[in-house]
Amino acid sequence: MSRLAVVVFNLGGPDSLKAVKPFLFNLFNDPAIIGLPAPVRWILARLISGRRAPVARAIYDRIGGRSPLVEQTKAQTDALAAVLADRGLADEIGVFIAMRYWHPMTRAAVDEVKRFKPDTVVLLPLYPQHSGSTSGSSLRAWVEIAEARGLSAETLTVCCYPTEAGFVTALANLTLEGLGRARAGVEIHGLTAGPRVLFSAHGLPKTSIEKGDPYQSQVEMTARAVIEQMDQPDLDWLVCYQSRVGPLEWIGPDTESEIVRAGADGVPLVVVPLAFVSEHSETLVELDLEYGDLARERGVPVYVRVPTVQTHAAFIEGLADLVSRAVNPTEGDGCLIEAGPAQGRLCSQVGARVCAETWSMCPHVPNPRQTKTP
Ligand SMILES: C=CC1=C(C)c2cc3[nH]c(cc4nc(cc5[nH]c(cc1n2)c(C)c5CCC(=O)O)C(CCC(=O)O)=C4C)c(C)c3C=C
Numbered sequence: 001m002s003r004l005a006v007v008v009f010n011l012g013g014p015d016s017l018k019a020v021k022p023f024l025f026n027l028f029n030d031p032a033i034i035g036l037p038a039p040v041r042w043i044l045a046r047l048i049s050g051r052r053a054p055v056a057r058a059i060y061d062r063i064g065g066r067s068p069l070v071e072q073t074k075a076q077t078d079a080l081a082a083v084l085a086d087r088g089l090a091d092e093i094g095v096f097i098a099m100r101y102w103h104p105m106t107r108a109a110v111d112e113v114k115r116f117k118p119d120t121v122v123l124l125p126l127y128p129q130h131s132g133s134t135s136g137s138s139l140r141a142w143v144e145i146a147e148a149r150g151l152s153a154e155t156l157t158v159c160c161y162p163t164e165a166g167f168v169t170a171l172a173n174l175t176l177e178g179l180g181r182a183r184a185g186v187e188i189h190g191l192t193a194g195p196r197v198l199f200s201a202h203g204l205p206k207t208s209i210e211k212g213d214p215y216q217s218q219v220e221m222t223a224r225a226v227i228e229q230m231d232q233p234d235l236d237w238l239v240c241y242q243s244r245v246g247p248l249e250w251i252g253p254d255t256e257s258e259i260v261r262a263g264a265d266g267v268p269l270v271v272v273p274l275a276f277v278s279e280h281s282e283t284l285v286e287l288d289l290e291y292g293d294l295a296r297e298r299g300v301p302v303y304v305r306v307p308t309v310q311t312h313a314a315f316i317e318g319l320a321d322l323v324s325r326a327v328n329p330t331e332g333d334g335c336l337i338e339a340g341p342a343q344g345r346l347c348s349q350v351g352a353r354v355c356a357e358t359w360s361m362c363p364h365v366p367n368p369r370q371t372k373t374p
């Protein structure tokens with residue numbers, strides 16, 4: 001009897017206003033976020049989380065005092081479990097959640113998976129684009145804790161899937177609906193300029209990209225794939241970045257400046273989150289409330305925010321395809337390709353499969369056993 005455990009990873013969010021500060025401490029104490037040696041990082045994390053907590057509490061207060069990220073992720077894992085069960089990939093299939101900075105966290109997930117006694121574990125970050133600060137950090141935490149707690153099942157890792165067909169279809173369909181709503185607004189307002197699509201992704205410090213983080217190039221790959229699938233001739237679109245925190249220079253253009261520019265141009269906006277797959281503070285507060293207000297103040301004639309993919313059937317089928325291909329790879333599947341016609345192809349172009357034992361084969365995921373914790 002075969003047993004398959006699928007572990008999905010996400011950031012996690014505070015489940016009460018009291019949890020905001022310790023959640024922020026966990027985030028800033030992560031070497032993938034602040035790459036300094038442990039005692040300095042710990043002191044800085046205490047300082048920054050203390051200073052950021054009132055701002056962050058005010059953010060979560062606007063959406064009922066907690067993040068909906070865990071509920072949304074639970075809905076996704078339920079949907080994924082149902083699809084995987086239909087496919088009969090194993091006799092018993094369990095789908096587990098491991099959040100990075102708040103409960104249910106990696107340690108609890110490792111223990112749950114251990115009790116499940118899997119033959120195979122598939123690690124599936126709910127981040128389509130790979131970044132060391134998100135998937136990299138989660139995968140590394142998993143490997144370290146799983147090793148420490150003696151979870152020794154065969155482990156396969158999906159590193160990234162920026163152009164995965166189901167994900168792109170879900171985003172393209174949702175964006176087309178958003179475009180439809182914006183075009184209706186264009187008619188009502190008698191505007192001449194068509195809607196502009198802003199693909200808005202969470203930003204990253206510029207230094208991360210300079211050190212080789214593939215996130216930005218994969219975000220752009222997603223945007224291009226969605227544009228191609230929508231097939232809207234002469235569509236005005238661009239990628240921009242939101243949610244900057246801290247004093248470092250982040251990648252741009254930033255979403256706020258693009259909203260101001262759209263106001264000056266008198267152009268309706270369709271804003272599409274493409275690096276988040278669920279709703280949380282960065283979408284419900286930042287995109288809807290803060291940027292919605294900014295758009296009104298700056299005279300953007302129509303502001304449509306496209307929902308994240310959540311449990312869109314195409315997205316969940318796409319996740320199930322990634323799991324199936326991790327378990328039963330066929331030629332052309334991701335990072336394992338070292339020879340033949342697909343040699344040299346980036347794993348992200350095909351949806352990646354990385355064996356935990358062969359991390360070095362994946363150009364995107366540093367081997368956590370070889371990366372020293374600063
Ligand atoms: C693609 C997703 C994300 C990337 C890349 C990312 C990088 C990153 N984030 C911070 C700092 C913060 N992020 C915060 C919230 C937050 N971040 C993501 C996703 C990515 N972060 C999500 C989904 C959330 C929302 C969590 C929720 O509400 O449930 C926060 C806390 C909120 C706040 O204070 O504004 C911080 C802080 C850094 C520094 C960083 C890259 C280095």
Ligand SMILES: [Fe+2]
Nearest residue numbers: 011202243282
């Ligand atoms: Fe973040």
Ligand SMILES: [Fe+2]
Nearest residue numbers: 159347362364
């Ligand atoms: Fe990869």
